[in-house]
Amino acid sequence: MPTSVELSERPRILVVGGGYVGLYVALGLQKKVKVHGGIVTLVDPNPYMTYQPFLPEVAGGQIEARHAVVSHRRHLKDTELINGKVINVDHARRVATVQPESGESFEIPYRDVVMAAGAVTRTFPIPGLAEAGIGLKTIEEAVAIRDSVLDRVEAGSLMTDPAARARALTFVVVGGGFAGIEAIAELEDMVREAVKQNSRVKQSEIRFVLVEAMGRIMPEVTEEQAQWVVEHLRSRGIEVLLNTSLADATDGKLKLINMPDKTPADEFETDTLVWTAGVQANPMVRNSDFPIEERGRIRAGADLRITGDEGPIEGAWAAGDNAAVPDLTGNGVGGMCVPNAQHAIRQAKRLVKNLYATRYGVGTVEDYKHESLGAVAGFGSWKGVANIKGLPVVGTIGLKGPLAWLAHRGYHGMAMPTVERKLRVAGGWLGSLFLQRDIAQLENMEDPRAAFVEAASPKK
CATH class of the missing domain: 3.50.50.60 (FAD/NAD(P)-binding domain)
Known part of the structure; x- marks a missing residue:
């Protein structure tokens, strides 16, 4: 009881x-x-x-x-x-x-x-997904992804086995909605900066793969904008696999299939599998x-x-x-x-x-009705796309690049609850403009007592 x-x-x-x-x-x-x-x-x-x-x-x-x-x-x-x-x-x-x-x-x-x-x-019964994957729905997951990706770049730079090195430097995001697109773009931007500061690894060794089961990404924006986003990601070296689904992730060995016929598409290994395919x-x-x-x-x-x-x-x-x-x-x-x-x-x-x-008995009961103001997405520093109500997009891509990135930051900066948090976020953004993004990963977050246990354990 x-x-x-x-x-x-x-x-x-x-x-x-x-x-x-x-x-x-x-x-x-x-x-x-x-x-x-x-x-x-x-x-x-x-x-x-x-x-x-x-x-x-x-x-x-x-x-x-x-x-x-x-x-x-x-x-x-x-x-x-x-x-x-x-x-x-x-x-x-x-x-x-x-x-x-x-x-x-x-x-x-x-x-x-x-x-x-x-x-x-929302997940599906894909073998190995629970063991190899991580979502992007909580703040803890976001921090873990950041530290893990940076760790893989650092660890991969020291690997001499070609297969192990390729696995460490391969990063996969499943899901082509807003969360997936923004995640892979931000991570690619971060990794590019990390590679610049590590002479042991080359940008050509980095592999980013976006897997989307549908024939297009980001249904919240126009078809023309979605196509532009795909082209933009590919111009940065990101592989965008449309009409493709994850069939198996056992031990990080990914098996992809074509949709809707479910024929084999590709197989490769990765240490980083981010799942953003729905809620x-x-x-x-x-x-x-x-x-x-x-x-x-x-x-x-x-x-x-x-x-x-x-x-x-x-x-x-x-x-x-x-x-x-x-x-x-x-x-x-x-x-x-x-x-x-x-x-x-x-x-x-x-x-x-x-x-x-x-x-x-104070006030009146009214129905909820809200017409969407549009959609904004950021793809890393000074990159983005926006579909804003009242902005003509017929025959054009609409708002993209630095202006869309600023619109993205402006909207979400205002939407962030409480003045206190708005100021903290704005201060962080201002610092990033002058100091660049922070690429220092934190180690042993899953086992923070490891160093103490080692120090306190009897020495042989």
Whole structure:
């Protein structure tokens, strides 16, 4: 049976998840609810929110890792914070079960709940993928990729066996969406700088491979822009393999196949396999009594209330990547809002107003509707592409190169939550302009006690 812990007895709005939606909901409600004698409680395994569009730049050494996250404790001072996983939501009883990192699970009662658990990496049953690959969904993964890639360049420069050297200096990214394209571009830029500073390795020995199962990349931009991006990456020596899929990754020995006929395409070895081929709603939402649609997301109405066959469910709300929210602009895939930061942030702000109006009678309930402002992507220093609403792109590539790179930084710099974090990121960018990107890798992060254990062990 779940144990009890000391919790506030005030009427509670429980926020499940501390990402985009969770952070903005808590920020928007914590003081307002406190005035009415209530409390906002946020539960998340991490003590911070990660601004995921910055992960490629963290992996590429352009942004300090801690600057890409927002501390819950620092900015949610009127919110009850719990580090743990919500493992079950029983809305019929108005309780959620939380599993802390250590200790026994316990129940939290609530009056209203906001399901903001977000998304996790989506993978497929590919042999060896779990052992050889790494995702790019968390700040820890971004840091690990950065250190590992730089380590492979350094280690490869000392290898004399041609096969081992080629394996170390081969870097593969699977997935041609925004995350994959930005990641491989940032990493290539970083490795190019690392090679300049290491006389034992040549740029011609470096191999970057992008694997994409579809016939085009970056569906958020125009076809013409996507083709330009492919040409740009290839001009930098990056192999872009379209209509190609990963079939096997056992022991880092990759087997690629052509799509859709699944005939053999290529085989080679690598020490670095980055997986960015999609996301899915957090599976924990299935451990609830809320209605789930075919893609595993919670069914929600345009007003962001969780909605079943008989209409809205009182006291239950959902937004972001774990929610199927109707796209009233008519541009969404399958009629629903796509899972991205633009929608998550704006849905959270609308949810705050709707929940407050419903619970306390202040304001009005309105449907969420947002027309995309476009898309921006950075490909390393002074390189990028942008498809911005209102900018004519017919017959042209649109915004690309340094201007697109500046638009990318400007948009995400403004979108980064809290003034404190905006300033830290801007300061890091300013430093990079004069000092170049940071290519110093950190060693033994997976085993930080190794040096102490060696020093403390009896000498033979």
